[in-house]
Amino acid sequence: MTGSGAAPTADPSEIVPVLFEENVLFADLVRDADPDLPVPTCPEWTMRKLGAHVGRGDRWAAAIVATRATEPVDTRTVADGKAPLPADEFGAWMRGGVTALAEAVENVGPDTPVWTFTGPKPAAWWLRRRLHEQTVHRADAAIAVGASFDISPALAADGLSEWLDLLAARPGAGGDMLPGGATMHLHSHDADGLGASGEWVVRPQGDSITWDHGHEKSTVAVRGSAADLMLAVLRRIDADNPRLEVVGDRSVLTSFLSATPF
Numbered sequence: 500m501t502g503s504g505a506a507p508t509a510d511p512s513e514i515v516p517v518l519f520e521e522n523v524l525f526a527d528l529v530r531d532a533d534p535d536l537p538v539p540t541c542p543e544w545t546m547r548k549l550g551a552h553v554g555r556g557d558r559w560a561a562a563i564v565a566t567r568a569t570e571p572v573d574t575r576t577v578a579d580g581k582a583p584l585p586a587d588e589f590g591a592w593m594r595g596g597v598t599a600l601a602e603a604v605e606n607v608g609p610d611t612p613v614w615t616f617t618g619p620k621p622a623a624w625w626l627r628r629r630l631h632e633q634t635v636h637r638a639d640a641a642i643a644v645g646a647s648f649d650i651s652p653a654l655a656a657d658g659l660s661e662w663l664d665l666l667a668a669r670p671g672a673g674g675d676m677l678p679g680g681a682t683m684h685l686h687s688h689d690a691d692g693l694g695a696s697g698e699w700v701v702r703p704q705g706d707s708i709t710w711d712h713g714h715e716k717s718t719v720a721v722r723g724s725a726a727d728l729m730l731a732v733l734r735r736i737d738a739d740n741p742r743l744e745v746v747g748d749r750s751v752l753t754s755f756l757s758a759t760p761f
Contacts, residue, residue, distance in 0.1 A: 514626045525633050534586075537643065539642060541636075554596045557600050569614050604623055635735065652725040663701065663708075666707075676703070677755060687722075
């Protein structure tokens with residue numbers, strides 16, 4: 500399986516093609532799998548539920564954007580939100596969700612403010628959010644069927660940055676994520692020149708966290724490929740996975756992971 504290309508920018512003309520690529524890769528995995536196959540990284544979910552979750556989520560985001568919502572939209576009201584039973588119809592259903600989202604952003608304008616679970620954001624925010632929803636759940640599907648998970652370092656690094664942004668916008672958990680003023684340095688060792696975008700320093704800030712790209716001595720340092728760092732921080736591989744090198748206080752990493760939402 501081949502992963503999609505470079506990390507997107509905020510420009511919809513760049514992010515939308517990558518979103519469609521990831522959507523197809525994910526849909527192919529789900530379509531070809533036993534629908535009742537358990538997904539180990541999503542407890543109590545099957546492949547069918549995983550696919551339905553992503554396809555309905557794309558339509559939910561499209562509805563938020565299309566209606567210029569200022570409040571949450573009930574997922575149960577989303578049109579065409581139920582995945583089709585015939586496997587050969589699943590790919591088209593999945594593409595329909597990202598098509599609806601891309602068209603909604605184009606119609607309202609990428610800078611139009613809409614509701615998100617981190618406060619009002621430009622409509623184009625949902626394109627990046629749904630892109631990384633696809634990448635992480637593609638990893639879930641690949642793990643479930645025993646397939647490889649290939650993703651470009653740039654896209655994986657952007658996914659990790661986006662996840663840290665979501666955590667930083669979540670008040671009330673900073674003391675649990677990084678107790679005692681601990682800090683964490685994540686360092687990608689990919690050889691394709693990620694530069695500063697391949698390093699992250701995460702710090703507590705009040706009742707939340709903050710992060711930036713940089714290199715500095717921290718309470719714990721975690722080194723690995725951008726893909727493995729993304730998978731570890733999003734709890735898709737264990738902190739003691741041999742593909743990761745952990746230097747310093749390992750308990751800081753484990754406490755961070757245990758305090759972050761699934």
